[in-house]
Amino acid sequence: MVRYGDFRFLVDCGEGTQRQILLSGLGFRNLNKILLTHGHLDHILGVAGLLSTIIRWESIEDIDLYGGRDTIERVSDLVTRIVCRGTRVPASIHFHVIEKGGTLIETADFRLSCFPVLHRGTDSFGYRFERKSRRPFLPERAEALSIPPGPWRRELAAGKSVTLPDGRRIDGEDVLGAEIPGTVLTVVGDCGDPRPLCASVAGSDALVIEATYLEEDAAMAKKYSHMTARMSAQLAKDGNVGRLILTHVSRRYRDRDILREAAAVFPNTVVARDLDSFHIPDRPEDAEG
Ligand SMILES: [Zn+2]
Ligand SMILES: [Zn+2]
Structure with a gap:
């Protein structure tokens, strides 16, 4: 879940997400935007459980789901044929097909945009959350x-x-003070080829991305279109990002081995665990702002 102001975004919704939301204590309030990176089952199966809970509430707020065409097709099948089988899909559930990269949501101080990601024949997208640069009123x-x-x-x-x-x-x-630079968080799901991503993640204060494999299994990473810890760290380094947060680690490894491999290339790395919480702070320049 990504939170900014009143916004609550869920990036992907694997099996068990609903239970994790309950455990986290974050609750479902305002959780009305679900951004899907791609349609593989480990990233979408939880949509069924989450929506079936929300639909049962007396009054439900609008829920927006975003994803590539195949992803949205798959998820809307899940909702139409399984979750809402025999009944109408509530009008408050909106499916948004992303055709290409660009801005999805924009307000005066915030922008959500997306960019294409290469991953085993899917129409994958990554998401960029940006608190815009601003000049404070003095x-x-x-x-x-x-x-x-x-x-x-x-x-x-x-x-x-x-x-x-x-x-x-x-x-x-x-009456305006000096510009305070914006803050950017970039979230990428599964990825088989980081080369086209460098421009999209460049300068992010934090980058969340998968590290499914270790370099010793690079052949397998290539075969299944995933990243090794070293590849993700290299991307963070090339893109000059502030902090690297790794996810989607294969159960065959220990987190500390993934961390060691990545940190050798990009020291400011963490391997995220379930229910971890990270704050992406404003940049140091705005300490006095
Ligand atoms: Zn995948
Ligand atoms: Zn996956």
């Missing part, structure tokens, strides 16, 4: 300029120029 400057309370403050905060009732013209520049 109330002490507004006070110094004797700007009266009113709609102009909002306009100035948005960087616009306003004319005050006393005829003075004030520019947004006069």
